[in-house]
Amino acid sequence: MSSIVIDRVHADGTTLEADVQTSADLERFFGDEPFQTEYDVSIEDVPEGVLAIPVLAHVCPVAWANGADVYVDEVDETFANALSDVEESLCAMHDFLEGGTLYAKETVDVEPDASGESGLLFTGGVDSTCSYVRHREESPTLISIRGWTITPSPSDDENWTHLRNRVTSFADDHDLETAFVESNMLSFLDHPMLLAHYKRYVDGAWYSSVGHGVGLLGLCAPMAYARGMEDLYVAATHWEGIDLEWGSRPDIDDHVRWTGTQCHHDSYDLTRQERLDAIADYVREEEPALQLQTCNARMDGNCGECEKCYRTAVGLRLSDLEPTDHGYPFAEEDYREIRTALEEGQWVLGQDEKYMWEDISERARETDPESPAEAAFFEWLERADLDDLVSESGPPLSHRLLRAGARNAPTKVYNTVYPAWTSAKSGLRRVGR
Template identity: 85%
Template sequence: MSSIVIDHVSADGTTLESDVRTSADLERFFTNEPFRTDYDVPIEDVPEGILAIPVLAQVCPVAWANGADVYVDEVDTTFANALEDVKTTLCSMHEFLEGGTLYAKETVDIDPEASGESGLLFTGGVDSTCSYVRHRDESPTLISIRGWTITPEPADDDNWDHLHSRVSSFADDHELETAFLESNMLSFLAHPMLLAHYKRYVDGAWYSSVGHGLGLLGLCAPMAYARGIEDLYVAATHWEGIDLEWGSRPDIDNHVRWAGTQCHHDGYELTRQERLDVIADYIRDEAPTLELQTCNDRMDGNCGECEKCYRTAVGLSLSGLEPTAHGYPFSDQDYREIRTALEDGQWVLGQDERHMWADIRERARETEPRSTEAAAFFEWFEQADLDDLVSESEPPLSHRLLRAGARNAPAPVYNTVYPAWTTAKSGLRRVRTSR
């Protein structure tokens, strides 16, 4: 029988560690690393049933993809029930997920330490900044996580430093607390092997399409318990009417909960352009110098030349703001660059971006152009076929063959070869959607 066993969970100061043992058929999906997360608050007094949540949040989707059962000594009753609800959503969304059962020696009704505080996963992008504006009366703790888009690898140290500095500065300016988490959740999992097996079923990668709503929120559990956070917000990427197979949605995130804490998928009722409107009103009323950070290529500012920088700059302009005043080097001449890039297929885009450009087009229909260049662009854009301009590119045959072969390759071989091979072949870059 396929199984994943949480052998050991420990807290030492601010560090959480868990050892995981699997049946032979699942070994390929895990590396030899113990699961580890470092917090910036002591977690030694956090109950074991809460300490088990971060690792369960990472391994349960892998178990469900293989019809495997998960075993743990102790878990918070509220979270155990949450996992059942999340499993139902994920299994209905992804046909390849089979489900499985969580077996705990003890499920514990834990007395919450909540004290009315709130928290918000925060990067300084459009979505998380909009959520801050919507909940600023709560003075939420701003939570940033290293381990997904910014990896624990030394090569990403500068990116983490830039994010840490930017979020800290924002928090200081707004008299907020911060929480910084660092985890090996994707190097603890054999993410290349998960891609080899499941990339054919999903639009993005494993974590973005399946695991990141439950995974990122679950990482926060010990910290949230220690800080007394009752409401934990994660900003929506998509909005009502967009039905994509994405790992963070209302019917996932709103189910995630544990003793004293309820998670919320925030801003789903607003399109991305409407979120920019919320930010624009806030800028005009309270924060005239606010800058956003959304760049796909840099963490120390916005390059002003990638698809996401251009898209955000156009959105800011449609909301009545001057992009250059809020972090985006942009001039009217750039509308020509955007058209050329879209027409020539210079950006590798998916359905996320198709919906976001459609949202921009809808707003442009009711907005007076601010220049002749903008007018010319939107006149062309009104007639453009978004399915032709923004289409999902099938991976090259070489990628597909590598993954197909890897499904039967020894896991250590594939986990070593695949990252090196993709680095050498990284001519095409899949655009990342961040909050």
């Protein structure tokens, strides 16, 4: 019988550690290290049932993909019920998920010391900044997480420093508190092997398409309990009418809860362009020099040349803001660069980017262009077949063959050839982001 056993959950000051044992058939999906997460607040007084939430939030989706059961000594009763709801949503979304059962020796529901605080997962991009604008009266604690797009690897130390500095500066300017969380969740899980097995079923990667909604929110549980947070917000990527198989959606995130805390998938009622409109209203009313950070290429500013930078700059213009005032170098000739990049497939695009460019195109039809270059680009965008642009993008054949080989290899063979797999996995991860 396939199984995952949470052997030990331990808090030492600000550090959480959990040991996990699996049945032989699931070993390939886990690394050799224990699950570890570092917070910036003591978690020693957090109940064990809440301490178990971060590791459960990451192993349960793997279990559900394999029809496996999960065993733990103690779990928060509210979160156990939440997992059942999340499992139902994910299994309805992904046909390859089989589901499983969580077995706990004890379920607990301890009365929290709630203080009425709220928290917001925050990067400074369009989505999380819009959520701040909408909930600024609550003065939410800004939460930044290292472990997914910024890995625990020393090679990402500089990127983490840039993110911390940017979020801290934003918090200081707005009289907010911060919370920084660092975890090895995607090296504790063998994410490349998960990708090898399940990429064929999803548009993105394992974590983006399956695990990151419940994973990132669950990771915050001990910190949220220690701080007395009653509400925890995660900004929506997509919006109503987009039915993509994505790991963070209202029917996932809104189910996530534990004793004292309810999570919220925020701003799903707004398209990305409407989120920029909300930010633009805030800029005109309160903060003319607000800076955004969305770049795919760097963390210490916006390169102004990647797909996301160009897409954000065009969106800012459609919301009557000048991109250069908010962190994006942009000139009229850049419209030709965008068109060329899209036509020649220079960017790896997924279905979500397609919907975002469609959102821009729909707004452009209602907007008078400011220049001939802008008018020409929007006329082309309206005629362009964005489905073709997406279908012509994708990972190289060599990556697809590598995933197939890893998927079919026995565990012992896989462990022998793991260095070759590791050398390729950085490229595979970028596709999923």
